[in-house]
Each structure stands twice: as structure tokens, then as C-alpha cells.
Amino acid sequence: MAEWIISILLLIGGFFVLVGSIGLVKMPDFFMRLHGPTKATTLGMASLLTAAMIYFSQLQDGVSAKEILISIFLLLTAPISGYMLIKSAIHHKLKSIERTSGNDNIEDDV
Amino acid sequence: MRLDARFSWLPTPFRSLMLFSVWLLLNNSLSAGHIVLGLILAIVIPLVTQPFRTKQPLILKPGLAIRHLLLVLYDIITANVQVALLILGPTKRLNPGFIKVPLDLSHSMPITILASTVSLTPGTVSAEVYPWLESLPNGDKPEQRYLLIHVLNLEDEEELVKTIKQRYEAPLKEIFQC
Numbered sequence: 001m002a003e004w005i006i007s008i009l010l011l012i013g014g015f016f017v018l019v020g021s022i023g024l025v026k027m028p029d030f031f032m033r034l035h036g037p038t039k040a041t042t043l044g045m046a047s048l049l050t051a052a053m054i055y056f057s058q059l060q061d062g063v064s065a066k067e068i069l070i071s072i073f074l075l076l077t078a079p080i081s082g083y084m085l086i087k088s089a090i091h092h093k094l095k096s097i098e099r100t101s102g103n104d105n106i107e108d109d110v
Numbered sequence: 111m112r113l114d115a116r117f118s119w120l121p122t123p124f125r126s127l128m129l130f131s132v133w134l135l136l137n138n139s140l141s142a143g144h145i146v147l148g149l150i151l152a153i154v155i156p157l158v159t160q161p162f163r164t165k166q167p168l169i170l171k172p173g174l175a176i177r178h179l180l181l182v183l184y185d186i187i188t189a190n191v192q193v194a195l196l197i198l199g200p201t202k203r204l205n206p207g208f209i210k211v212p213l214d215l216s217h218s219m220p221i222t223i224l225a226s227t228v229s230l231t232p233g234t235v236s237a238e239v240y241p242w243l244e245s246l247p248n249g250d251k252p253e254q255r256y257l258l259i260h261v262l263n264l265e266d267e268e269e270l271v272k273t274i275k276q277r278y279e280a281p282l283k284e285i286f287q288c
Contacts, residue, residue: 020197023193034260036193036197038230040190042190065135068135078229079225079236083237086237087237096206097206100208101205102207102209105209106238106258
């Protein structure tokens, strides 16, 4: 039974991490590329780590819960790295693709 | 907004709680020795490091904070599925855009939390908080702050702004009372 849960979680995790990477390659401009890694990857990693948690809880006596910490730190740091990336992209005035609306909402930095 | 905790020996109750649980999780045990050591660390570390830190607003509504956290976790899961569908779907049909969301929050800590939630939820990445504090004459507080957001697929701008304000900003405003 546990084996099934672990396998399904691993598959879900692998799928989402893969989708995040596909997004990184497929999207036409930098700003759209950012969406894949900041979101799809967090859930993917969370399911992979949950699978690891269940596996190691089964392998040894007692519960292994360290993996929760990794998920929490990933959740905390993913938006911040995304924020720094998009901030520097705006600072360098990277071009977004033509159909991007609301470009005039971007203000020049000091 | 409240900056000082009720007890002076416990300046940041939530950070202490977090340190305590991180200690137990790192050691992967619930033995009495680790609980005592964790309690001591959770009380001593915030006290010792207090002079180095700027004071941040405290969580005033813990119950609401936990409910908001669960809501955000649920949204992260749905967001992942939505973004996965958007990424796998045809790229040509996506209409990206930048939008500005006027903020009611005034302190930078709740704004940081809001920006991070926005980055983790459906098709949006927060980019910048306007106005630049550096562009204002010395020490002036900006009257109205804006959050610049990049949206992967912009359908209805007003609707999105309304969702962000009601779903994520209003609870934060109540939790921190500022």
C-alpha cells in the first residue's frame, strides 16, 4: 500500500518538475519563463519530499519529518528568488513580447 | 499594528515557536531532552539576537493566520495545476501583461508576505513595489503604494485585482492590523 502512495507521489512530483522545466524552455520571453520555476516546481518538490518522508518513515522506526522543513524553506525562498530575477530584468529593461499589455505600468527606477 | 510582545522575555512568540519546531524536526525526535533543549534555544536565541533586529509587526490574530495559511496552501496546489495547464497549452493563446494593484497595507513586512503569496498563486509573479522609497524626499511616507504584478494570462484585470485584494490582502491586514 505504502509503495503505491510513494510511487504516485513520485510520479506527480516528477510531472510537475518536468512541466516547470518545459515552461522554462517553451515560453517566449523572460517574464513568462519565470512562471514555471516559481510555481510548478514548488508543488513538484513538495510531492517528491513527501514521498521521501513516507519511504524513510517506513524504512526505519519512527517518523522522519525533516523533509517538511525542506518544503517549507523551498516555499519561503522560491518567491524571493523569482522577485530578485524579475527585479533585475526590469532594471535591465528586458523586452517582453509584443502582446504584453500594461507595459506603461513599469516605472523607471531611480 | 503592535511591535512589542506581551512578555519582555518572549519578544517574538512566533519566531520562538518556529525555532522550537525546527529544532525538533532537525533532530527528528520528540525525546524529553530535545524538548527541553529546544525550549531553551527558542527562548534564548530571540533574546540574544533582539538588539540586531528591526522590530516587525506581530501576528495579532493567530487563528486567522492559520486559516489564511491553509487557504494559501490550497491555492498553491490549484495554482500549480492551472499553471501546468497554461504551460502545456498553446503558447500563442497566452496574453501576458503587467498590472498594478493598489495596496492598503502600509508596513513592509505584510507587503513582503503579500508579494510572496502572489508569486506562489495562479499565474502571477510580483515584480515591484511602487513608489520607490529612494525617489521620495527624505523620510517621506508614500501615500499610496502599488504592487506591480506580471500575469501569465491576463483575462480580466479588474477581476484579478479584486481577487488579490479580497482573498490575500484583507486577511493580512486583519492579522497584522496595519
